[in-house]
Amino acid sequence: MGRDRSECAVRCVLLTALGLLLCCPVALSSMGEAHPGGYTEPGGSHGGNETNDHQSGFHIVSFHWEHVQSPYVIALWILVASLAKIVFHLSEKVTSVVPESALLIVLGLILGGIVWAADRAASFTLTPTVFFFYLLPPIVLDAGYFMPNRHFFGNIGTILMYAVIGTVWNAATTGLSLYGIFKSGIMGTVNASLLEFLLFGSLIAAVDPVAVLAVFEEVHVNEGLFIIVFGESLLNDAVTVVLYNVFKSFVAVGAGNIEGLDYFKGIVSFFVVSLGGTAIGIIFAFVLSLVTRFTKHVRVIEPGFVFVFSYLSYLTAEMLSLSAILAITFCGICCQKYVKANLCEQSITTVRYVMKMLASGAETIIFMFLGISAVNTTIWRWDTAFILLTLVFISVYRVIGVVIQTWILNHYRVVQLEIIDQVVMSYGGLRGAVAFALAVLLNDTMPTKELFVSTTIIVVYFTVIFQGLTIKPLVNWLKVKRSSQREPLLNEKLHGRAFDHILSAIEDISGQIGHNYLRDKWTNFDRKYLSKVMMRKSAQISRDKILSVFRELNLKDAISYVSEGERRGSLAFIRSSSDVNVDFTGPRHSVVDSSVSAVLRESTSEVCLDMQAVENRVKSVKDREETVTHHMLQQHLYKPRQRYKLNYSRHKLIRNEDEKQDKEIFQRTMKKRLENFKPTKLGANYNTKFRNMKKERAAKKKHSDAVPNGRLPTHTVAFHIDKDSDVEDNYDTSDGGISFLITAPIEESDETRTGINNPSFSTEEDQSVYQMIPPWMSNEETVVPSQRARLQIPRSPNNFRRLTPLQLSNRSIDSFLLADISDEHPLSFLPESSM
């Protein structure tokens, strides 16, 4: 298989590179001529070069082309594909109109044409081996690994329905209809049996994930629809392959020799193959998760495990003739959570990028191959009637299938699939490389193979290029009804955003869609057993999401926490939290700069977002201020949870921009809840006390103003924890867990020398406080209130002392200043520290 692969790659890349670079075409293309069809030994194919080398004695420098040939051409081939992508994306306009997949096919056609013109030989066909062993796995793994699990499993019923029933329906109807037409005699030249038509139907039935994703990525369909079509196209490949294999073996046996039992076996094999593949994937995912638990000391090769195990799952399933696609998909789906929890931040990033790179590269190559392999006179057998009928049937039956299934599903779905969704689904039924590879994989002995192959090529081209081109305008046309382009008023913008927030809150309150019971069960099971086995101890503590952390830290904990503080004699740690410039996000923002200039500086980076607003308004100078206001709103309003966001893109890594925002809001909310909580639970007693405290502070403030050497606050305590905190925290602080970075200016040392106790800034004590954090607080960096408080919570007599002498220290002056400021603007909490 390695031989096959290198062979194909050799020829095609070579010749492509030739075509592209237009250099020495004759010399190299002669190699292509040497083996137009079959797979010959590399040595044999380049006999000319080789014999020359060997005959002419000792050479100081010799030309060993055949020595490096295979890897060399593979590399060249990848280079060409990548370069092509660069070229396409030079023009935004082209890529926004024409899907990349279509461009690549066309490019492939052109390259193939050039090569063909140069040496009059079929250059290359995409071989099933290369496709199934090297190009498909990264794509499917990528899809699985980045699968939005929640949505996927939330819609699993729908997805399975479309994938299984839909595919069977498509295969059967297309095959049978073609057979019917054939029987009626309209198709003249074709001569095939019913089984062969069904075989063709099954290979042409599957909607291809590669093609669909390539297009859907660019058409912005809503999340639910996206996951449905995406899931469908992933799973139906498996269905297709099974169907295909069943029919293929039927054809091989011959229609006459099939008994009733064989049909039954076929059905059984379907379930065995698909469920077996899934099981293999899950097993490998668990082993992988388990292994990553122990990679702490081999960080460098950590990411490799993910790829090796996934690939092994694919090969194992293939070996057992189970569905390899399902295996690797589920391997990705199941391992993602644990892998993300176990690996360190850098490794996760590496995995993400490498996976994207491989998938994107593989996809690029596939489409290019699809173009190139069409330029081959030996595979073509044109039958207009057959091709047209196939096109008509697959489109019509897809529509009918979608409509019927949707009608059934809508009885059970909470979110109905509307007409527009159905149109997109029907129209998004693109066929791709899977169909082509399966067609090529047909037995050479089959008389109709060429016809099937060429028809498949046409179908793929038609769906990818024509439907791909038109689906975007279609969606836009269906969706529009957009009101006239008018710059929204300030009020509209503002309240509109508020509505978005309200809506998403109501959505959360009224509960998400379906299957909650099962999901809860699973979550429990996962927490109780799976995570315990497969996650590192530290990772178990830091569950990966803010939200689950939050659930643990519910208000009860906060209450006990506050009252603990109260019991110790001071609530000041909440109020005075702004006396330390605590930075939770990392070293980057350790100096908080909220000046206008900073805001403006930042906003320039994204000016294009609001270009229209700027343009519209820049005309009149008077309006400039208003422009700034609008701009600022645009820039700084919190984004609502996006309801129509694609969670998946093969070519882009979607950085989770929301994370920062979530964190910020979370801080605010928690802080506020804690504050709100105090007056209600602690009663009037607290209030008077607090008032007293305030007075005292005011007095202090005055007093401290008189202190001559009052210094300005210069301390910045950056409290940074590795993102996603691969918290080796208590276990191993050397491993990038939590570290306290205290940047204390020189005065600090002065102070300690002069004996003034400045508690907030002493490293050891901070550490000791930190160690004493109760487990529910040490979850993650996102539990900000707790961390904020960590620095100051009075936990021991020692710490208690720390808070009282605060008033003696110079530093406290600033803290009171700040505290007073925040008292005056109670709602502008965290104005300076939470960036």
Add this chain to the structure above:
Amino acid sequence: MGSYSSHVSKIEDLQGIIQETGFSKAHVCRLYDRFEGLDQNKAGQLSREDFQRIGELAVNPLGDRIINAFFPDGNQTLDFRSFIRILACFRPVTVDKSAGPNSPEPINSRSNKLRFAFQLYDQDRDGKISRDELFQVLRMMLEAQVTDDQLDSITDRTIQEADLDGDGAISFEEFRKSLENVNLEHKMSIRFLQ
């Protein structure tokens, strides 16, 4: 989806709820499920804490305001009837032909949706969004790096824009006017609450 018969008996005055809110029976049952799910101590009533336990609300800038909106008039608990009544406000507007001109305003009307939003701003319930109230909401909705000065200017402008009678505050009527062109039916409706 599935059989709801087990719930139906538990819900008081199911018909009345359907009548009032316009939800289908299945939806009422589903929401009842959700209600029970939120109700941690099985009291048949929700408390603020039950809401605060919803993690997503903690990262919603208006989350707590919205929670408060579920507890009007200083109530500390919320029964299912009130719960579903508030959610009904977010049902998509459907053209109901049977409704005559005299029939009462449906619960999910445009003006009810607006009123829900309005009361999030109007904390002191004087029927006006004062400058201060607007400022507070803005503070919640804008990133922390925006300074108070900038906020002040945004607040002033916003009020100026909407304030027709020049009293320095936004009344409900003015609020409605300023949002005349917004497709509220779309923006404030949730598909699965149909």
